Amino acid sequence: MALNKIAAKLGEQGEDFVAKSLVSRGLRVLDRNWRIKEGEIDLVAQDCDGTIVFVEVKTRSSISHGDPLESISFDKAFRIQRLALAWLATHQRLGSRYRIDAAGILVTRAGEFLMDYREGVL
Amino acid sequence: MTLARTASINLIGLSGEPIEIEVDVSNGLPAYSLLGLPDATLNESRDRIRAAILNSGKNWPNRKVTVSLSPAWLPKSGSAFDLPIALAILTASEQLKHSELEKAFYLGELSLEGNLRPVRGVLPTLIAARESGVKNVVVPRENFQEASLLSELNVFPFSKLNEVIRFLESGIKTENPTLIDVTKVVSNVDMSEVAGHFENKSALEVAASGGHNLLMIGAPGSGKTMLAERFPTILPPLDETEAIEVSGIHSIAGTLHDRNVLSTEPPFVAPHHSTTIPALVGGGSKYIKPGACSLAHRGVLFIDEAPECGAGILDALRQPMESGSITITRSALTTSFPARFILVLAANPCPCGRFAGRGRGCQCSSLQVRRYLGKMSGPLLDRVDIRLAVESPTRAELSSVENEDSATIRSRVIRSRKVAAKRFAPYSFKLNSQIPPNLLREHFRPTKEGMTILHSLLDQEVISARGFHRTIRLSWSIADLKGVTVPGKDEVEQALTLRSGMPGE
Numbered sequence: 001m002a003l004n005k006i007a008a009k010l011g012e013q014g015e016d017f018v019a020k021s022l023v024s025r026g027l028r029v030l031d032r033n034w035r036i037k038e039g040e041i042d043l044v045a046q047d048c049d050g051t052i053v054f055v056e057v058k059t060r061s062s063i064s065h066g067d068p069l070e071s072i073s074f075d076k077a078f079r080i081q082r083l084a085l086a087w088l089a090t091h092q093r094l095g096s097r098y099r100i101d102a103a104g105i106l107v108t109r110a111g112e113f114l115m116d117y118r119e120g121v122l
Numbered sequence: 123m124t125l126a127r128t129a130s131i132n133l134i135g136l137s138g139e140p141i142e143i144e145v146d147v148s149n150g151l152p153a154y155s156l157l158g159l160p161d162a163t164l165n166e167s168r169d170r171i172r173a174a175i176l177n178s179g180k181n182w183p184n185r186k187v188t189v190s191l192s193p194a195w196l197p198k199s200g201s202a203f204d205l206p207i208a209l210a211i212l213t214a215s216e217q218l219k220h221s222e223l224e225k226a227f228y229l230g231e232l233s234l235e236g237n238l239r240p241v242r243g244v245l246p247t248l249i250a251a252r253e254s255g256v257k258n259v260v261v262p263r264e265n266f267q268e269a270s271l272l273s274e275l276n277v278f279p280f281s282k283l284n285e286v287i288r289f290l291e292s293g294i295k296t297e298n299p300t301l302i303d304v305t306k307v308v309s310n311v312d313m314s315e316v317a318g319h320f321e322n323k324s325a326l327e328v329a330a331s332g333g334h335n336l337l338m339i340g341a342p343g344s345g346k347t348m349l350a351e352r353f354p355t356i357l358p359p360l361d362e363t364e365a366i367e368v369s370g371i372h373s374i375a376g377t378l379h380d381r382n383v384l385s386t387e388p389p390f391v392a393p394h395h396s397t398t399i400p401a402l403v404g405g406g407s408k409y410i411k412p413g414a415c416s417l418a419h420r421g422v423l424f425i426d427e428a429p430e431c432g433a434g435i436l437d438a439l440r441q442p443m444e445s446g447s448i449t450i451t452r453s454a455l456t457t458s459f460p461a462r463f464i465l466v467l468a469a470n471p472c473p474c475g476r477f478a479g480r481g482r483g484c485q486c487s488s489l490q491v492r493r494y495l496g497k498m499s500g501p502l503l504d505r506v507d508i509r510l511a512v513e514s515p516t517r518a519e520l521s522s523v524e525n526e527d528s529a530t531i532r533s534r535v536i537r538s539r540k541v542a543a544k545r546f547a548p549y550s551f552k553l554n555s556q557i558p559p560n561l562l563r564e565h566f567r568p569t570k571e572g573m574t575i576l577h578s579l580l581d582q583e584v585i586s587a588r589g590f591h592r593t594i595r596l597s598w599s600i601a602d603l604k605g606v607t608v609p610g611k612d613e614v615e616q617a618l619t620l621r622s623g624m625p626g627e
Contacts, residue, residue, distance in 0.1 A: 067152060
């Protein structure tokens, strides 16, 4: 398998893991991998109080290139915010409460998923 | 705890301002923001601190790290904040648990490896720390000697970030490095090496005892530089307060390693004649550094080939010569450095340098000669009391063996300065060269015979009013050296000779 395919698979696994953990915490997943020209939102969920939660998931298999969350720069976070507004506009939800979360997933050699979940990063 | 506080000092010129460092580690995306007008060095601190923390076996908090240096409006500079910021980050991320963190001030630059590197300006920084009531300071080991001059402070020197952490956690202190003994005067030159030049040496002695500025004019190779270099060796040694003051200035300039920290030897600074005004008087935009004239504070500022200096450069010295300090104002801040020095100027008599003695072989026109020395402005020369014509020693003088050493001359200078200090006890000045004109005419007049000479020269317009005052000041220094209570006819005549070495006045 080509390297980028391995990475894509890893990313997908990471997103699955985060989606599951969101559901287990009582959130409802509304959308996954919502993609427009400007970019992609990994996960859109709704909290029990109605808040729309946009989650950026970053998965890595080692920390040799730093912590997964470190790769989310402020520029990237702002881009996610623009995408979030676009999502809200597309789904006629503008004006509802929303927040942006980030999840860093580290996959250990044993295949274990370690999650670092940060709420409201922006 | 996600919030931690430490303290340090920000240095502006010679004065320090206590800075409170607050670090907040919160749950955002990994980021680092440094608030409080940091300069470039300080902004780079993030990468140094991060590497140092990781290489000291601790973890960098992969969270949102906010560092705030307050007061926020004050521009801050330098690498000395590395250590306090690192300690605050470790505390805020709960890797360092110690409640005493706030009881000390911290200074130190971090290397990527986690070693503490020395910083500039430790001495004035710690003086400021002492004034703000601090008892304990942590400094890099290389700065220990400098820091330990202030006996009221508990100074803890360390060479690694890890050692500081261990010290804060458990109070274990590494052994203090032994202090290098302070040597008195470590000069490697001596007046006895100069053969002949008897008159010039006694003129230097007068200059040293009265603090008079000096101009030497002579052909190349006649011994001007040799005399000037040995001039500090006949000046009285600095006392402890003065030595700390001088070391403080050198500490800011980063030239302290050239000096022993508690050296009592008066500094000798010889900038090249291609110097610029900021280099001479001090300058810089955000980090104001003292110039040559402040580095020469309480010592000698020697400018060789003075007429070769660019226009206006030497005149920049007029203000510090008058006030004994220099105030530098930049958009960001204003600061003052002390600058009380004895100015020694050396010049060739003409562009080709041969218009000395009988002027044999000089190719310059008389106009060239006049223009050459005219490059030194009148107001500057006005502040120069002694003008010497330095001529090469004769064969007999060169082979003479009776040359006094610096220590002998210095002891006479010290004695004469004591006499002057006693006389000036009710006033704010200490040296003959600093007597204000009105006091010269009222309280410090030479004897009647002495005044008669001066008055007649004044009437004949041979000397100007300022020349009149200058001669009286010089005559006091001569009298002090001779042990005469009030300068008389002889002293005034000698003073007139000392200032006649130059064509012109």
